[in-house]
Amino acid sequence: MMDELFDGALFSAIASGGLERPGATSAYAMALFNGALYVGTGSPVARTAAQAPRIMRYDFADETWTTAFEAPLVPASARTNAPDVQLSALGGGALATLTRQAGAGGLVPREVGYASLTVFQGPSDPAPALYAGTMSRDGALILRSTDGTTFEPVCAPGMGDGSVFALRSLTAFGGRLFAAPAGTVTDDALDREVPPAARLYVSADPAAMVWEEAAPAGFGDAANLAVSALCCAHGKLYAGTFNAARGFQLWASDGAGEAPFTWDRIVTDGGAAYNQNLTVTAMAEFAGALYVGSGVPDNGSDRVRNVGPASAELMRVDAGGAWELIAGRPRFSPQGLKVPTSLMGPGFDDFFNASVAALGVHDGALYVGTHQWEAFQAIENGADAIVGGAQVWRTEDGEAFDLVLEDGNGNPADVAVRALLSTPAGLAVGTQNQSRILRLLGRTRDDTKLPGGFSVLVGL
Amino acid sequence: MPEPLFILCPPRSFSSIVCGILGQHPECYGLPELNLFLADDLQSLWHGPMSLPIFRDGLLRAIAQLHDGVQTEDTVLRARSFITAHLHWDIPTLVAHIQECVGPKILVEKSPSIVSRPESLARLLAAFPDANLLHLTRHPHANGESIIGLRNRYEQLQLVARGKASDPENMWDRCHELILAATEDLPLGQTMRIQGETLLANLDLYLPQICEWLDIDASPAAMAEMMHPENSPYACRGPKGAPLGNDPNFLDGPSIDQERLKRMKLPTLDDPLSWREDGSLFGPRTRKLATAFGYQ
Structure with missing residues (x-):
């Protein structure tokens, strides 16, 4: 199989340069809806109309992209320019210009990105609808679309807490839709990872805007700072947490009865x-x-919580x-x-x-997309060349892995694979690009003008 | 011959009892503190760091035991003569001699003195690039209190414990950082880390895992042997001429007190530090390392 794969290029780009919007750094999420590929894009520092994040639609037959939805513009607020604590910790003053984009008193995109996409049909949905979890400095929303064009909020900003930056991990399970908040935004700072509380929300009928808590905050453990990922397996819903004190936990529920559900802790202490x-x-x-899949977000160090550096791990739970x-x-x-x-x-x-x-299953294989930040180290070390970039690994048995994409597919600024999705055209790979940050950090170099904007690759 | 097992940790990290336990495995041979990697050769070692008698005792006891089958004032004298007659040996040659005397067992050794200097760890790895390395940790608070307690008992230790570097927190940070730096690029699985507290409180759970890692017998019979570190010829005070060679507390009470170990409570990183007059707590460097090791 792998010999065949290496006979030619494994992936080709169906989108690059953020689809003519280089400030659109990430393809955060992907979903198939009504026969088309939808990609949630954006950038945590999107602050101008030209940077407005979009949900893009790809038509497989025509091989064309159209804008399915673009964030509406709203008046800027104090939160618009609140510095990103992770970026501040990473680059200090060098990255300050990233927070000087919005005109005071001007209009800014309501959202900065679309963190999650999924298809779900609740009692009020006449047909399966496309749901999108947003990233917003005005309180994250869940948007619903029945036609792939019109997207309307189906929850209050931040589920009632306007400081919630993102609602992600949209997951359908047991006839319900689950969502987890991530990040906190205030007038003073944006933390992309840790929400005001480690909540998990569920709705049996999101179109009716009825949401309730699916679990006690942090599953009853204050050290769980966020519910960071959700997945259905073994007829259960699994929830992974962000825990800076002891390492992640993994919880599972069969979703029986009414919310809040009963949860069992499966893994603790980050698996030792x-x-x-x-x-x-x-x-x-x-x-x-x-x-x-686990690790430390961004560049392997959480400077805000004094963790790392560390590298990714993968475990298998029966x-x-x-x-x-x-x-x-x-x-x-x-x-x-x-071992x-x-x-x-x-x-x-x-x-x-x-x-x-990212993890994805396609054509009988599991694919693992990584966040690979070697380009940052190359700049910091003054290396002769900027190297590195996201990788994708493939396995058919869960134990023997082949590297099927490396070095950001030729662009070291494509540091991460944020989304993997099996599509009729092959495995779709959505990237995260950090060319602008690399350019700012390496401003004394002449080789940091790397291609910007997210890419979507299809292959295999 | 099998690769040796070196236990790497700062002083006061349970290494004596852990070395004693592992050394009693039928396929292992537990040694006292040899402090071998403080110099490149026996001449430099004996007349350098081992000028301090405390650093000589372990080697003298080991040579006496291995050559004469018993540690007495006379056999220690003979061991001393042997060493001075072989000062031209380099350290790997000396270890090879010890291994030859022991036979085909895994040598188990720990010398906390070697983890405070990168060159000592480098010597170990240069001499034994494939050695098994067990990185043993202890909560920095308990470790610090233990160090202070020992210093309070021995005036000589107080005299040498001066300056910022001797602050238990700095010692803990530096030793663990050096261990991590020395081992980070070694092949997968050559170095394993374990909390001393967790190991000692759950010997039945973790000893078989250590045996599995070392690829040695993990049967109940082997476990039973390991539960008696006091059976080691080095688990007691030595004769005149080499009275120590290990932690005095261990030498005076080498048996496993499982009830006491199970009652052992972990302090927290926010507990006051008795040795700090200014009331300051652990800094971010220590907290980062300690939480990475699983301490709170």
Whole structure:
């Protein structure tokens, strides 16, 4: 199989340069809806009309892109220019210009991006509808569209807390739709990761705008700072957390009865890697098992919470709750000696793979997309060349992995694969591009004008 | 011969009891503190760092035991003669001699003195690039209190513990950072890390895992042997001429007190530090490392 794959280019771009909007850095989410590919795009620092995030639609037959939805413009507020704490910690003054885009008193996009897309049909939906979780400095929304063109909010901003930056991990399970908040925005600061409270919301009929809490905040553990990922497997809903004190936790519920549901803790302490497994970053069900990708978001260090550097890990959880380490650091654990079954260490043997940014299943194989930040290190070290970029790994058995995309597919600024989706045209790969940040950090170099804007690749 | 097992940790990290336990495995041989990697060769070692008698005792006891089958004042004297007759040996040659005396068992050794200098760790890895390395941790608060307690008991330690570098927090940070730096690029699985508290409170859970890692017998019989570190010939005070060679507390009470171990409570990173007159708590450097090791 892999010999065939390497006979030619494995992926080709169906979108690049943020689709003529280089400030659109990320293809955060993808979904198939009414036969077309929808891609949620944006940038955490989108502050002008020209940077307004969009939900893009790709028609497979015509091979054309159209704008399905573009964030409406709203008056700027104090929050518009609130500095991003992660970027501030990363680049200090060098990245300050990223926060000087909005004109005071001008109009700014209501959202900065679309973090999650999923198709769901509730009692009030005449047909399966497309739901989008937004990232917004005015309180995240969940948008609903029945036609793929008109998107209307189906919840109050931030589910009633306007400081919630994002609603992500939209997941349909047991006839309900779940969503988890991420990030906090105030007049003073934006933290993209940790919400005001580690809540998980559920609605049996989101179109009716009825949402309730699906679990106690943080599953009753104050150290769980966010519900960071959701996935259905084994007839259960799994929820991964962000936990800077002890490492991620994994919880599961069968969704029986009414919310809040009963949850069981499946994994704790980051699978005995403690906070080097800061958070669950992606999950997927494959071949009857749950695959849990983890790591430290962004560049492997959470400078806000003093964690890292660390590299990505991947584990596999069976229906009974037992887990195996697939890639990561061998260790002793309460569940026995854990040796990676792939024989690959943290980061898939690449220190710069800081997290598993996306997992997807396509044509009988599991794909792992990484966040690979070597380009930043190359600039910091004054390396002769800027190298690195996101990787995609492929496995048919969950243990033997092949690298099918590396070096950001030729652009080291494409640091992460944020979305993977099986489509009729092949596996779709949505990237996150950080050329602008790299240019600012490497402003004394003459080789940092890397292509900007997200890409969408299709292949395999 | 099998690769040796070196336990890497700062002083006062449970290394004596852990080394004693692992050293009692039928396929292992637990040694006292040899402090071998403080110099490149026996001459430099003996007349350099080992000028301090406390650093000589372990090697003298080991040579006496291995050559004469017993540690007495006389056999220690003979061991001293042997060493001075072989000062031209380099350290790997000396270890090879010890291994030859021991036979085909895994040598288990720990010398906390070597983790405070990168060159010592580099010597170890240069001499034994494939050695198994167990990175043992202890909560920095408990570790610090233990260090202070020992210094209070021994005036000599107080005299040498001066300056910022001797602050227990700085010692803990530096030693662990050096261990991490020395081992980060080693092959997968060559270095394993474990909390001493967790290991000692759950020996039945973690000892088989350590055996599995070392690829040695993990049967109940082997476990039973390991539960008796006091059976080691080095688990007691030595004779005149080499009275120590290990933590005095361990030498005076080498048995496993499981009830006491299970009662052991972990402090927190926010607990007051008794050795700080200004009331300051652990800094971010320590907290980052400690939480990465699983401490709160």
